[in-house]
Amino acid sequence: MIFNAISDLFAAPPIPYEQILHLESRAPNLIVYAIPFMAFFTLLEMGVSWYENHKLYKVKESIGSTLVGLGNVLINLLLKIVLLYFFVWLYNVLPWRMALAWWTLIPCYILFDFCSYWAHRFSHSQRFLWSTHVVHHSAESYNLTVSFRLSWIQNIKIIFFLPVALCGFHPLVFFVVSQISVLFQFWVHTEYIKKLPRFFEYIFATPSNHRVHHGSQEKYLDKNFAATFIFWDRLFNTYQKEEEKPIYGLTTKIGNRLNPIYLNFHELNDIYKDVRRAKGWRKKWFYLFGSPVAVDKEKKSTG
Template identity: 40%
Template sequence: MIPAVVYAIPFFVLLVVVEALSYRFLPDDDERGYELRDTVTSMSMGAGSQVIGLPWKAFAVLAYALAHGLAPWQLSASSVWTWVLLFLADDLAYYVFHRSHHRIRLLWASHVVHHSSVRFNLSTALRQSWTPMTTLPFWLPLALLGVPPWMILLQQSVSLVYQFFLHTERVERLWRPVEWVFNTPSHHRVHHGSNSAYLDRNYGGILIVWDRLFGTFEAEGERVVYGLTKNIGTYNPLRVAFHEYAAAWRDVRTARRWRDKAGYLLGPPGWSPKAGP
């Protein structure tokens, strides 16, 4: 089964070109626009994620189907309430997935790819992980609730398409009620910021209400500095994809105590043993 998002890829590429041209013909000194090597890297990461992701999706569908078979009831795709439940459950699953991938280093090693650009434009949305295997546990509960697997994959694609449009500086704040309920470019710019005030904020997918409910919301204020707190300084897709795994392995290998080894993997990014005997 080919994810619906695959069919949107040509439109993504076209919109990247349109946005890049907009910077050329309608420049804005306060926006950072595009840089060729950065854009090529982002698109290379996106292409690689699709090559790896297609066979992985086949495995995920099988896992969802097995879980769906164990569900105590089966939800009907013909019911509007099934779709409402799916929308909310998928978005909450994304919030938990996203927050976990910022707070557990082993998961962050996969997700850090998406934050590795020092620019923020539509091509940044395509800078995706080459290790999608960490996603499965967060959506299996939806299948156990009785949601058909094809509906789960479809809603995942809807969420990804929506989030593509969040990666831009060309859109300022939207109408206040929209900003209060939905994730917007302004909210997502904060999420990609390396400013101390913006770290680990605004994890939402389509909705921003989970961040408001769980205390992780931050409004856009000071100018956003994009990228990592320690940028990797490379356009090599292989290094972008796996640099944090290599760094985590170095830390684990040199740690003397087992609890320190576990801390380097399961603690948050930047964790280190406390000073002491």
């Protein structure tokens, strides 16, 4: 009986391409649906911060974060049908296609989060990929609007998530999981939630754990990459508990920028300038693909 159930699960028929538009209509835009709720809690935090004079929000930075977030939502909506075609094609060529079963969200989410950890970690260890993530770290205040700062070019890192798709999960499951993962990260961008019970801090990427990730102190750099499950960081030795208050933003500050185009592409512009000025292919390669921390130290040492 168990063998038959497994056989049925991995014997789903291919998805006809003419049904993709129908499939697209069935794929819920969870992030779009969540916008009113995120706006409510952001305004609530903003109001409490103002009332208590905590000064957690800077006007230009918050507006810049919101514009970056809205641009990201628009880009994802435009890319949705293209990505859906790609994942349906990949799903159809696999001989072990899984049927659409919502309980498969659980194993898919765990695998997705594992891949997310590595995508995030590589984004901090390689400068070109850092350019697809730096906008998220450029905020010098820590509040719920920081969760909106998602790069407009981050979809190039989809290659890190191909192992999840290659497991044969139904495309709808894959899309729902990816959106839930993004939404989970909304609530961790706050200073109002302090440390949670130990078991929760041990398993999940909580606000305390994620504040460390946004810290620019030496001890906090390149730590706590997990999106949902912090035990990946514990397992791969990148965990750091929150001790002193983090100093937010980049190690080289860019200021409270309002322009979402600058926020998204200033690092790519810097890469272009550095590679163009560098003498020799080894140095050019370093400025293009070297560690962002090493590049920053090199540039500071050379003036």
